[in-house]
Structures are given as C-alpha cells and as structure tokens.
Amino acid sequence: MDAPNIVVVGGGFAGVEAARGLERSLAPGDARITLVSPTDYQLYLPLLPHVAAGVVTPQSVAPSLRRILRRTELLPGSVIGVDPEAKVCVVRKITGELVDVSYDYLLLTPGSVTRTFDIPGLLDEARGMKTLAQAVCLRDHVIGQLDLAAATSDEAERTARLQFVVVGGGYAGTETAACLQRLTTAAAKRYHPRLDPGLIQWHLVDVAPKLLPELGDRLGASALRMLSERGVRISLKTSVASVTEDKVTLTDGRVLPSRTLVWTAGVAASPLVDSLGAETVRGRILAGPDFKVPGLDGVLALGDAAAVPDLAKGDGSYCVPTAQHAARQGRHAARNVTALLRGQPTTPYRHKDLGLVVDLGGHDAVSKPLGIDLKGVAAQVVARGYHLYALRTGTARFRTGANWLLNAVAGDDFVRTGFLDDREGTLRDFEHTDMYLTREEVTARVRG
C-alpha cells in the first residue's frame, strides 16, 4: 500500500513545527510529507518592525525552510481551495499554474491576513506589517518621505510627508511606531539638519481605551509614557474615518495631512478558510482541542487560522493568535497526526501563556515573562533574549545578534533599497487576498 500523504499548508510557526515534528516521529516510509508555502523561508514576524527600522536585515528573520526541514517536500505556491470530500487541495504554484494535490491528512496553518474594515481608501492607501516585502517597502517609503520633504519648497507637502500615522495599539502597531519613530529621528538628525525636527510627527491610534491591553494596565501605561516622552502622539478610543493619498481623517474629526498610514489593527484568518465549508469562530476555523476540524475527515487546523479552545484558561475562550501558541500547536499536531496514523488516541493541546515582550527600540521595552512586570533595560534584555531563543536556526540567531550589535555600534545609513519601487506597497498590493477560489469553484474544478 502507498504511504499516506500528509500535506501541510503554510510554512510559518505552526506549519514548520508540525512538519519538523512529523519528520522526527515518523520513519521515511511511514508517510510522505509535503509543505505548501509561497516562500522558502519561515518568517519570524515579531522582528518585522526591526526590519522596517533597518536594525536587522531581512535575511536575518527569514530562516531557510530547507535548513530546518530534512525530508519534507516543498511545493512553492499557495493553496487556494480545498475540497474536503474529495480530499484534494488546489495549489497555485508561484508560476500561476494550478495543480491538484491529494491528501490523507491535511494540516491547515495558513496564518492570518491584516484585518481591514470598510473604511474609504483603506485598501488602496494603507500599508501593512505582515510580510517581509511590506516591512522592506515601508522602510523605503518612510526614508523616501524624509528625502522628499527635504527636497521640496512646498510647506504643505513637507508637513504631509513628515506626519506618519500607525493604527493599532497592540504589539505589532506599537513596536512599528516606536521603531520607525527612532529611525526618522536619527535619520533627520544625521542627514537632514535643515528639516525642522518638530515637523516630524508620529501618531499611534487605537479604538481601544488602552495601549497594549495584552500586557495589563501597568505595563500598558509604562509603554504609553515611554512613547509620549519620545514625542509619539497617542490617540485612544479613536479610529480612522477615511484616508486619501495625502490625508488621514480620524473619527474624532481631526484631519492629519499625511502620506503614510500603517494599518495593524488586528488580524483575520486566511481567506482560504471560506472554501472549506467548516464552522468558524470570528473567521477562524473551529477546531477541537486536538486540532481536528469537526465534520472534515483528516483535516486539522492550528495557528492563527484556527480557533483552538484554550484549555489552560478553561473559560471557554480560544487561544490568542500568537507565535507562542502557533509553534507549540505545530509540535503537538505532529504528535496527534502520528497517533492517528498508528491508530492511537489523540491528546488535547494545553499551554499556559508565558507572557509577552514588546521592544520599543533602544533601551525602551516592556515585557511580562511568566507574569513578572519588567520595563526598560531589564525588559529589553528579556525581549531580545526571547527573540534569539525563538528564532528557528542558529544562523538566524547569529545574523540577528550580529545585526543588533552592528546597528548599536555603527548606526544606520538610511538608504532606500528601491527593489520594490514598482509596487505600491499597500494592503491591496501585498496580501493577495483575491487569489482564492469559492467553494463552488473548487468543487467544479476537482470533481469536474
């Protein structure tokens, strides 16, 4: 009999740990493992703000899948639809060609996309912080705004180019605003002494009443104080009403002349979820505590894309979408698939949150390891130590550590790479949310 096919969708925290776990627990003849991913690296998203700020290079946070996985077959592309009855997924290769791939077990770990709302102009003007290209493009854009502001004699244009708006007071938005504010301050001081530093303004906007609610009241307030002292203007209980090429209108009526809106207001599950016909919880696939998707034979869902019950909390809530959960779920899912192949019972996932680290650049940080509140240098040491530990390969750790050191010693040259000059860099441009097939299209293609 042929060995069963295990297909892993996505090469992020959950997918890579699942594939690596399967390689470890199964002998080569036990199963064929295929991982479908549009990239050949595992992106370490928590350090994307450092990439945008130029503190680390893009390669440092993108360890090679081939270095991590030994015998998993890599299929370069994206799964754009699944027919759970025929047990087939439709893969769009990076060339655009469509192929059907059969599976016996399917591990769905496609992660999430930026959550957007029906705000006029948002998809065409806002920039996200979910992919390596978005981080690199944002860096180029921000440096470009300083260069253009310095080159113009039009005061209105200069004002708009030097105001930056970040929406989302969670860790992604707060770190992005903090790291890029340091970049613009340092770049202006070093290369644009004639620009009035008072014109460079960063705004951090969130509809919630607190910053970093995940860290609790005290640390959230500390982060707010650190950022305010650095000149970041924080507007809580506020959102964006509309955005155009050169202005952002807030829900409190203020109109900010600006050519930069960074949108990090939460995540939504991958649009792939829609083609499954599975039950969802706020867009995430409803999975059992052992990741099995009810009603879909052989399908397991985990990571940001899945709503997995948080048994450690035991209050009926679901695991929050973090790398911490995704990686551990990946390892646990590998054990459960191995058990299923051997006709053994699966086990439920349970993990108590270890806390969160938020790096605000320089010596500023807040973190809460194992429930202990830390801020300043101590928090920074914990944050960077955690990132080095969590990066998947020794090479990535070494590159990141060396980059931090180099940046601390030699600073940044603030150059634009220009590689993505022909891309807008907006949410519509980068997140490819329109490539997926509908359920009907998948059925018609697979079953004829």
Ligand SMILES: Cc1cc2nc3c(=O)[nH]c(=O)nc-3n(C[C@H](O)[C@H](O)[C@H](O)COP(=O)(O)OP(=O)(O)OC[C@H]3O[C@@H](n4cnc5c(N)ncnc54)[C@H](O)[C@@H]3O)c2cc1C
């Ligand atoms: C800026 C930022 C900072 C963060 N900081 C932290 C932090 O400090 N701590 C923390 O715990 N979490 C943090 N997170 C959240 C964390 O990164 C996510 O929760 C985690 O990446 C989820 O893992 P995942 O495996 O579910 O998805 P991902 O890691 O996003 O991986 C999904 C993978 O699937 C691929 N993919 C997508 N669609 C398809 C498809 N259709 N077919 C095939 N492959 C597909 C993607 O290319 C990607 O490789 C941060 C996130 C961001 C954006």
